[in-house]
Amino acid sequence: MPPPPNNTAPVGRRAEYAQATQQAILDAAHDLFVRKGYFGTKVEEIARTARVAPATVYAVGGGKNGILRKLIESGTEAEDIEEIIAGIQAIDDPRVLVRFLVHATRVKFEQWSDLMRQVAAAAPREPSVRECQRIAHESIRGGFGHSAQRLADLGALREGVDVARAVDLLWLHLCNAAYFIRTDDLGWSLDESEAWLHDVVPRALLADP
Template sequence: MTSPNRRTAHAEATRQAILAAARRLFVERGYFETRVEDIARAAHVGAPAVYATGGGKSGLLRTLIEAGTHGGDADAIHARIAAETDPDALLRFIVDATRGVFEEWAPLIRQVTDAAPQDPAVRESLETAHAGLRRGLFRTADRLAELGALQPGLDAGEAADLLWYFLNDQSYFTLTGDLCWPPSRAADWLHHRLRTVLLH
């Protein structure tokens, strides 16, 4: 008889295989061109296992986005924001953090961005990703305000808007995709611009 621990481990391994297959196929083929059967075949499971794991394609996509948005790194990032006392170091940190997330998730987010206008479930997943990023940016803006580091007349809400303007996905897509800048150059430029527009 299989032990409960072994069954649990097998179920989690199956779940991770399904999520990995879905992520790879979404990136390679696009969301609409990927079928549940394709995911099942790539993960070496039956289609019912895919539905049981995520409830179909939209559920799998939502699970992937939530894993990237609410993963263990998010808590560490928020703790670092709260602890930082140097405004410029805080800006550098948040730029590097968003760059890291972008580099890891950009291929999937690009597909999600392309599919979102045509599918409400995909659009909801994209909004979840954006909400997670904005939470970190609001915390950064609030911390800069607490440190008295913002430009005269600039409040935390406006600072959060500026952080979003410079650090959202489309900004990185423009710099690294359209302009073909290396991510390191994009991060340096974003840090410099944010320091200029936010800090006194």
């Protein structure tokens, strides 16, 4: 009696192909959004760059809006986000924790600034882009919330600064817009920015040792 057919391999290959196709579309869209801006990028260009049909772009992401959202969500769900949060929870020295967070935001800004600059430019004119920006902002503030709560648990926040105010102060210094001011408007290098943040953020947040 012949063995039953094995459908595992074909299903696995289909899944791998679908994943590779989606990643090619996301990579193509990321490159085009950065180079041409959100409004300057067409679905047909994404499809041509990814070497798929335009219908596939719509099927995978629902067009430009959906592709941008997938890109933003991929950043908020990346493995290194969990590693950063775990690092925050593991640090017992408040000043070391703040230095860790400052460096982590610098690294994430380096990774995502080109795309987020285009998101910030398009958001005032396009509600779906504003929604993507909101998702990114909520993720960043969530990380700041973990940091602020950890500092509060360590008894390290200065007098008059509760967790909510600590989150606001972190946002004021470490959000993308703050980095854009320092790098784009003031022309600071990221090394200069990080050195300045290592000085001012502990003074804004922490009680005197």
